[in-house]
Amino acid sequence: MAKSLNNNLKKAKAVKNDEFYTELSDIEKELRHYKEHFKGKTVFCNCDDPRLSNFFHYFSYNFEALGLKKLITTCYKNQNRDLFTQLKSESAIYLEYNGDKNGDRIPNPEEIGIIELNGDGDFRSEESVELLKQADIIVTNPPFSLFREYVAQLMEYDKKFLIIGSQNSISYKEIFNLIKANKIWLGYNSVKRFTMPENQEHNSVIVENGTRYAVFGNICWYTNLDISKRHDDLILYKNFNETDYIKYDNYDAIEVSRITDIPMDYAGAMGVPITLLDKYNPDQFEILGITDRDNNSGIKTKTYTNDDVSNPGDLNRRGVLKIGSEYKSTYARLLIKNKKVQK
Numbered sequence: 001m002a003k004s005l006n007n008n009l010k011k012a013k014a015v016k017n018d019e020f021y022t023e024l025s026d027i028e029k030e031l032r033h034y035k036e037h038f039k040g041k042t043v044f045c046n047c048d049d050p051r052l053s054n055f056f057h058y059f060s061y062n063f064e065a066l067g068l069k070k071l072i073t074t075c076y077k078n079q080n081r082d083l084f085t086q087l088k089s090e091s092a093i094y095l096e097y098n099g100d101k102n103g104d105r106i107p108n109p110e111e112i113g114i115i116e117l118n119g120d121g122d123f124r125s126e127e128s129v130e131l132l133k134q135a136d137i138i139v140t141n142p143p144f145s146l147f148r149e150y151v152a153q154l155m156e157y158d159k160k161f162l163i164i165g166s167q168n169s170i171s172y173k174e175i176f177n178l179i180k181a182n183k184i185w186l187g188y189n190s191v192k193r194f195t196m197p198e199n200q201e202h203n204s205v206i207v208e209n210g211t212r213y214a215v216f217g218n219i220c221w222y223t224n225l226d227i228s229k230r231h232d233d234l235i236l237y238k239n240f241n242e243t244d245y246i247k248y249d250n251y252d253a254i255e256v257s258r259i260t261d262i263p264m265d266y267a268g269a270m271g272v273p274i275t276l277l278d279k280y281n282p283d284q285f286e287i288l289g290i291t292d293r294d295n296n297s298g299i300k301t302k303t304y305t306n307d308d309v310s311n312p313g314d315l316n317r318r319g320v321l322k323i324g325s326e327y328k329s330t331y332a333r334l335l336i337k338n339k340k341v342q343k
Contacts, residue, residue, distance in 0.1 A: 020194035020214055022141045022164060024054040030189050030221050031058060034162060037137065037225050039067035044135030046123045047142045047150075049075040055139055056095060060107035063099050071097040072131055074121045092121030094131065123150065132157055137225070139163070141194075148174050151222075155183070160225055164191055167218040170274055171290055171332055179277065180287045185230060186277050187221030233284045233340070234276075236264035253335055264342040271333035288335040 045055040056073045063071060074094040096113040100106070119125040123132075123142070132138070132153070138161040142150040147165045152174065154161050169175045178184040193213040196202060202214040240263035245254040253269035256262050259276055269288055276285070 019197055019200050020141065020144075021049075021052060021196065022054055022191065022194060024057060026189070026191050027054055027058045030162070030187055031139075033188050033227055034223075034225055035066060037160070040069050041136035042070040042072065042134055043068060044131060044138050045071075045073040045140045046128055046132060046138060047075065047140040048073050055141075056097075059139070060097050060112075063097065063107070064105060068099070069136075070134075071095075072135065074117070074123075074128055074131065092117040092119060094121070124153065129153075129157075132159065136160060137162070148172055151175060151178070151184070162187065162221060162223045162225060164219060165222050166216075167220050167274075169222075170277065176290055180289070182282050184222055184224050185280065187223050187227070188229065189221060191219040191221070192216060229279070230281055231283070232279075233281055234259070234262070234279050236262050236338075236342070238263045240266040251335075255333075262338070264338070266338065267341045268337065270336055270338075272336055274332050274334045276334055276336065284338070284340050286337045286339055288337060290335065291333045 043059055045053060045059070048055050053073055053075070056071070059066070059068065059071045072094060074092070094115055094117060096115060097107055097111065098113075099111075101111050102108065117125075117127050119127050122128060136159075138154060138159050141164040144166055147169050150163070151165075154163075155178070170179065175184070193206070193215045196205070196212050196214045198212065200212075200214070204215040206213050206215055238261050240254075244261075245256065245263065245266070247254050248271065251269075251271075253271050254266065256270045256272045259273060259279065262270065262272060262276075271291070274290065280287075
């Protein structure tokens, strides 16, 4: 019993520390690229407080314009409350909206079904999974701390999705393998800030007109919905030469420190910034791997010890690519090949 309570407290704390609410403007900015995917579909937002969610707002007010079949929204039971009380009188709920009934094109309260859940509304709960099975597309901002587990569930149930997550997730073994296999890719935009409740903590917070915002620098959209930018070739104009493009000593690839410097006529492996994934076309490039990061995934390049380096401060736990006496790739490198080599 004590173990179960402790696990519940840990789970509650994780949810509490991930209470970041996506702004409507960021949702609108990204979703405008996907409108053709939603006609006749059931959308499920399974990590959103349905009373506060801008995802519910966006889809309910655009229900007819998108041609949706159904909209469902759930959230963890104790969202935006004291998570360390038992709150036995509180019930987790989900909202279900099936479109306008009175002709005013507005989601009125009487048109929205409010249904109590027996459990806590966690996306991993049996009730939430049953709702997940009904859905065609999942759109939400899942807890960053549970991102790998969340994506694994979506893949298990073969769901289409558009979700928000940290760019750091790219180098997680589970996520990178999905990117490499072309089962998940990046959307169009980054998200710079989220609204947050008073009791939420974050290392960078600003306040505007009484609203607290958590500021981030590395948040993006992940999806497996086909989008037009995945079919646009990156225009290359540089030619390979051995002076400007140096080979690594410990991996058979050349260093390309800027995306704009990718040579159009080189057929071998290249180490490029992971920002290439913003412009990645699987018909143009093949992803070979990623330099090892915190022992999670990727190419196992040699990690040098302090005895190997004149300046030990240059080292971190990531895989290090060596060029002569220099140590490159303080940041992770994506290892790729060009499928459309130009002569």
